[in-house]
Every structure is written in structure tokens, then in C-alpha cells.
Amino acid sequence: MKKRLILSLLIAVLISVNINYLSVDAAPLPIRSVNSGYTITKPDAQITIDDVKKSLNVPDEIAKEIVDTLQFQIKIDRNWDNLKVDKDMDLYNSTGKAIGKPGDILIAVFDADNTDINAIKMGSLTTHAAMVDSDPKKVLEVMPNGVQNVENDWRTRYKKILILRPKTNEETIKGAIEYGHTKINTPFNFDIFNKTTTDKFYCSQFVWRCYFNNGLDLDRNGGLAVFPYDFISHKTTIVYKQGE
Numbered sequence: 561m562k563k564r565l566i567l568s569l570l571i572a573v574l575i576s577v578n579i580n581y582l583s584v585d586a587a588p589l590p591i592r593s594v595n596s597g598y599t600i601t602k603p604d605a606q607i608t609i610d611d612v613k614k615s616l617n618v619p620d621e622i623a624k625e626i627v628d629t630l631q632f633q634i635k636i637d638r639n640w641d642n643l644k645v646d647k648d649m650d651l652y653n654s655t656g657k658a659i660g661k662p663g664d665i666l667i668a669v670f671d672a673d674n675t676d677i678n679a680i681k682m683g684s685l686t687t688h689a690a691m692v693d694s695d696p697k698k699v700l701e702v703m704p705n706g707v708q709n710v711e712n713d714w715r716t717r718y719k720k721i722l723i724l725r726p727k728t729n730e731e732t733i734k735g736a737i738e739y740g741h742t743k744i745n746t747p748f749n750f751d752i753f754n755k756t757t758t759d760k761f762y763c764s765q766f767v768w769r770c771y772f773n774n775g776l777d778l779d780r781n782g783g784l785a786v787f788p789y790d791f792i793s794h795k796t797t798i799v800y801k802q803g804e
Contacts, residue, residue, distance in 0.1 A: 607631075622753055625783040632780070633687075633789050637669075640804075643722075648799040651723065658712040659800065660692035663733030665724040665767055665778075666699065666714050667788045669803065689764040689788035690714070691740060700740040700770070702763040706747040707740070720803030724796040728776050735774035740766070753784040764788045 607630060612623040636643070651659060660666055668688040690701035692712060699712045714721060726733070749760035758769060768786040771778050780790040792798070 621784060625753075625781070625785060628781055628783070629785075629787050629789065632792075636789060636792065643798060643801060645798045645801050648723075648725070651800045657714075657716045658697045659715040659721075659802075660699075660712065660723050661696055661725070662692055662694045663726065663736055664692040664799070665726070665791050665796065666690045666692065667722040667724065667791065668714070668718040669720040669722065687764075687788040689767050689791065691736065691767045691770060693740075694734075694737050700737070700744075700766070702748060702761050702766045704748060706745055707743045707761055707766055709741070709744055715802070718802075721800075722792070722798055722802075723800035724791050725799045726771060726776060726778060726796050727794075728771075732771070732774045732776055736770040736776075739773050740770045743769075755779075755784065755786050764790065767791070 607627060609620065609623045609627050612618070612626050613620065616623070616626075618626075648661070650661070666689060690699045692698075693700055693709060697712050698709055699714065701708055701710055703710065743758070743761065743766065746758075747760045749757065749762045749765060751757070751760075752762055752765075755765045755768065761769065764786050768778055768790075776795070778791050778793070778795055779786045780793040783790075
């Protein structure tokens with residue numbers, strides 16, 4: 561677990577070239593040094609805000625959100641076998657590469673068996689997210705070249721995934737998908753703590769924005785960034801779980 565945390569923090573540094581931590585219009589706060597001289601050697605669950613501040617040289621608010629995200633991830637990982645799943649048997653009984661229904665949120669859980677590099681570099685600490693299109697054989701997803709409408713191959717692309725279904729109506733789901741299509745080819749957002757911009761996106765920010773623009777805020781903690789695990793809340797239902 562310690563290696564996973566260090567990798568997560570390193571990724572956060574590499575993809576956060578400039579962090580706008582006050583607002584979209586705020587002056588960017590560059591991370592001044594990747595190597596601060598401070599090495600975290602504690603187990604994940606014991607990492608503190610102060611540890612993250614010293615390791616990444618970031619403000620309290622950002623350090624707090626990183627720690628919250630990591631601790632929530634640990635909670636999900638440790639309770640993986642006992643996660644409450646309201647099984648959509650249509651998904652469990654389906655075959656082929658595609659998985660999910662229109663508007664469903666797909667989360668690739670970081671795992672040694674998830675070898676696709678997208679799972680750890682698409683704008684999150686440890687996971688990746690996408691949204692199922694109106695045609696379930698396609699997904700709306702942020703790739704290295706920005707927002708794309710690509711083949712839904714998530715069942716076979718990743719070994720460990722969750723599918724979340726927002727607790728909302730068909731109109732909101734339709735609106736989220738339609739908004740997503742208006743953002744195809746929008747470039748990648750490297751400022752993970754600038755979630756409010758609509759000129760560039762990372763994976764979970766894009767999915768969040770699609771629903772947010774239609775009146776549904778799915779960010780679990782309302783922080784400066786939105787990570788894939790932030791979609792796991794009372795506002796969504798886990799309808800499918802794959803992997804051990």
C-alpha cells in the first residue's frame with residue numbers, strides 16, 4: 561500500500577503543472593519542487609495532511625483533499641468484497657466488451673491487474689472514469705487527446721471496475737449525454753484542482769460537469785478537484801462490480 565500511495569502522490573505532482581486553488585480566475589500556484597526532500601514512509605491509512613503538504617509543497621486545502629481522497633479509496637478497497645451492489649442483472653447477464661446503460665458512470669479501480677495506463681494517468685490519483693453514451697456500445701471519455709466518443713470496451717479493458725447509476729430521471733441523463741457530445745475534442749486538463757473550467761477536462765471532471773450542467777452535483781466532498789471515487793455516494797447506486 562505504501563508504494564501505491566507514493567505512486568499516487570507522484571502522479572498528482574506530474575499532472576498538476578499549475579494548480580488554481582482559489583477559483584478559475586485565480587493566479588495559478590505552481591508546484592515549486594517535485595523533490596521536497598521529505599519522504600513519506602507511513603502506511604497509507606496513517607498519512608496526514610502535514611505529510612502531504614511537506615511531500616508536495618501544496619496549500620492546506622489541497623493537502624486536505626488529497627488525504628480525504630486517499631482515505632476514502634482505502635475504505636472502498638478494504639470493503640471491496642462487502643460493497644453494497646444493487647445488481648442490474650441485465651449487465652451481469654450481458655456478454656461482449658461493452659458494459660453499462662446510457663448515463664452510467666464507469667470507474668476503473670486502480671489495481672495491479674489493470675494494466676491500461678489510462679487507469680492511472682487520466683487526471684486522477686488512482687482511478688479512471690467515463691460515461692456510457694446513449695448507444696451503450698460507445699462511451700464519452702477523456703483520453704490523452706481530450707474528450708472522445710469511443711468504443712465501450714470497459715468489460716475487457718479493465719479487470720476491476722464499478723458501474724454507478726446516478727439517482728436521477730431520464731431527462732437529466734439525456735441532458736448529461738447531450739452536453740458531453742458538445743465537448744468532444746475539448747483538450748485534456750492538467751490542472752486537476754481546477755474542476756470548474758469547461759475549456760479542458762480530465763476524466764472525472766468531465767463526467768461531473770456533464771451532470772452538474774444538468775442540475776446534479778455528484779462530487780462527494782465538494783472539493784477543488786473531483787476524483788472518480790467521489791461519485792460513490794448517496795446520489796448514486798452501484799449496479800455492477802467486476803474483479804476481486
